[in-house]
Amino acid sequence: MLKRVIPFAHELIQKATKPGEIVVDATCGNGHDTIVLCKATGPNGKVYAFDVQKAAIENTQALLDANNITHAELIHDSHHHVDRYLKEEQDLLAGAIFNLGYLPGSNKSVITKPEYTLEAINKMLALLKVGGVIVCVVYYGHPGGQEEKDALINKLGQLNQKKYQVLQYGFINQRNHPPFIIAIEKKNDKLL
Ligand SMILES: C[S@@+](CC[C@H](N)C(=O)[O-])C[C@H]1O[C@@H](n2cnc3c(N)ncnc32)[C@H](O)[C@@H]1O
Incomplete structure (x- = not known):
């Protein structure tokens, strides 16, 4: 009955995204989220997928090829440089997903x-449409993970509640540092 973390992350992005829109996979890794995003935008939309590792870009390209998907642009760069690639998408970004860790x-x-995750999120919040959502799947069992978890909860918990809804979703009785979600939805502050 209760949605597991990854399916819930995908559902949030799918609900925020209409066919033809633009979304970002901030950490494409092996490409599983990229495929979900490509299906959400449809072939008339566009997916920008970032990763700092060449192997991740190659793995994602192979998965896209195997699925005959051509509307993703793979970017071998850090997500905190998102503003170098999305320059005219102000208020047009429907969503973004970060799958954190390794x-x-x-x-x-x-x-x-x-520091890079937060800089990327802040830059994407500026691009996000009203009703758009940024979803972070937070893994924190590895060295460095707890620091990232604490920084995200601290900083994102301070976002202006008139402009953003910030959700935390996860299971609290699972062992071994289960991943959880932080999701940020941009509100229509003009209605306030
Ligand atoms: C948990 S994996 C992502 C898994 C992926 N979403 C999938 O479906 O397979 C995290 C990825 O983030 C990448 N990464 C780490 N720092 C990054 C950065 N600053 N910008 C973009 N990607 C980064 C890593 O190289 C790694 O591939």
Whole structure:
């Protein structure tokens, strides 16, 4: 009955995204979220997918090719440089997903960092449409993970409640640092 974390993250993005819109996969890794986003935008939309690891970009490209999907632009760069690639998408971004931590199957040496994650989120909030959503799936069992978790809860918990709704969703009786979601929805502050 209660949705697990990854399906709930996907449901939030799918609900916020209409066919033809623009979304971001901030950490494409092996490409599983990229595929979900590409299905949500449909072929008339666009998915920008970032990763700092070449292997992740290659794995995602292979998955896209296997699914005959061509409307994703893969960007081998850090997500905190999002403003270098999305310049005219002000108020047009329907959503973004961050899957934090390290690439499954890799040596865990490359992890998401709180300062870059927060800079990327702040830049994407400026691009987000009203009703758009940024979803972070927070893994924090690895070295460095707890610092990122604390920084996100601290900073995102201070976002202006007139402009944003910030949700935390996760199971509190699971062992081994279960992942949880922080989701930010942009409100229509003109209605206030
Ligand atoms: C948990 S994995 C993502 C899993 C992916 N969403 C999937 O479906 O397979 C986290 C990814 O974030 C990437 N990463 C780390 N720091 C990054 C940054 N500053 N910008 C973009 N990607 C980053 C890592 O290389 C890794 O591939």
